Amino acid sequence: xxxxxxxxxxxxxxxxxxxxxxxxxxxxxxxxxxxxxxxxxxxxxxxxxxxxxxxxxxxxxxxxxxxxxxxxxxxxxxxxxxxxxxxxxxxxxxxxxxxxxxxxxxxxxxxxxxxxxxxxxxxxxxxxxxxxxxxxxxxxxxxxxxxxxxxxxxxxxxxxxxxxxxxxx
Amino acid sequence: xxxxxxxxxxxxxxxxxxxxxxxxxxxxxxxxxxxxxxxxxxxxxxxxxxxxxxxxxxxxxxxxxxxxxxxxxxxxxxxxxxxxxxxxxxxxxxxxxxxxxxxxxxxxxxxxxxxxxxxxxxxxxxxxxxxxxxxxxxxxxx
Numbered sequence: 001x002x003x004x005x006x007x008x009x010x011x012x013x014x015x016x017x018x019x020x021x022x023x024x025x026x027x028x029x030x031x032x033x034x035x036x037x038x039x040x041x042x043x044x045x046x047x048x049x050x051x052x053x054x055x056x057x058x059x060x061x062x063x064x065x066x067x068x069x070x071x072x073x074x075x076x077x078x079x080x081x082x083x084x085x086x087x088x089x090x091x092x093x094x095x096x097x098x099x100x101x102x103x104x105x106x107x108x109x110x111x112x113x114x115x116x117x118x119x120x121x122x123x124x125x126x127x128x129x130x131x132x133x134x135x136x137x138x139x140x141x142x143x144x145x146x147x148x149x150x151x152x153x154x155x156x157x158x159x160x161x162x163x164x165x166x167x168x169x
Numbered sequence: 170x171x172x173x174x175x176x177x178x179x180x181x182x183x184x185x186x187x188x189x190x191x192x193x194x195x196x197x198x199x200x201x202x203x204x205x206x207x208x209x210x211x212x213x214x215x216x217x218x219x220x221x222x223x224x225x226x227x228x229x230x231x232x233x234x235x236x237x238x239x240x241x242x243x244x245x246x247x248x249x250x251x252x253x254x255x256x257x258x259x260x261x262x263x264x265x266x267x268x269x270x271x272x273x274x275x276x277x278x279x280x281x282x283x284x285x286x287x288x289x290x291x292x293x294x295x296x297x298x299x300x301x302x303x304x305x306x307x308x309x310x311x
């Protein structure tokens with residue numbers, strides 16, 4: 001940690017330590033809970049479901065997908081090949097978070113700028129998507145998704161949402 | 170975001186299926202909330218919040234009974250939940266953001282125990298139902 005010297009108004013010298021910019025600390029147990037469940041996830045299947053549910057449960061999120069074709073009903077959305085493909089892409093990216101849990105801000109820096117500057121996505125949506133991930137995991141992994149496991153995953157999805165929002169301006 | 174006839178029917182049907190287990194699931198939802206969102210524990214310094222605690226179970230049953238009452242009064246939630254709203258606002262003074270956190274954990278609990286029933290449409294109906302309950306609970310905030 002670097003030390004910095006600051007001179008305050010009355011000539012008082014204050015020495016502060018500059019902390020590394022890692023906002024979230026995951027314990028070993030939390031990391032293990034995330035990594036072990038992730039290993040079982042079918043990214044293509046779960047990704048499609050996660051995005052599909054987002055569009056069904058929070059219909060206003062369809063605003064970002066005007067060119068996806070038929071989103072007129074639950075079955076249309078869940079069966080839509082573009083939704084499935086994009087869901088897979090999103091969840092694959094999430095897999096990157098699992099690999100870089102100690103460095104999420106840097107890992108998602110570029111994606112954050114992209115979501116702000118090019119896609120104009122309200123970061124509130126990242127929280128909604130995170131909650132969809134948890135719910136889909138709960139349906140697929142009833143036994144494994146204990147309260148402790150949920151808590152670890154809740155921490156991760158929140159941290160990813162924050163990392164994705166970090167470069168907004 | 171009014172609940173359609175189909176959505177009401179779906180919520181009622183699921184609640185019938187839950188039967189006497191509503192208390193068990195509400196308790197699990199509370200446990201999940203305390204673990205995933207530790208700030209929610211600040212409202213319960215008077216309770217033993219260790220998993221399995223009898224006090225959490227008792228509180229879970231209270232939450233369950235309120236939700237069951239809500240399901241029985243889908244046409245008039247603000248009136249049905251007025252007393253509870255008053256309690257949460259005036260006496261307990263709970264920040265309303267916390268209702269959403271419990272709501273989310275209840276969805277996770279139900280998704281986990283009833284994956285076959287938890288289709289996207291059911292999920293959407295439940296989400297709407299809970300947001301109406303939360304809205305009714307927040308009525309007293311004025």
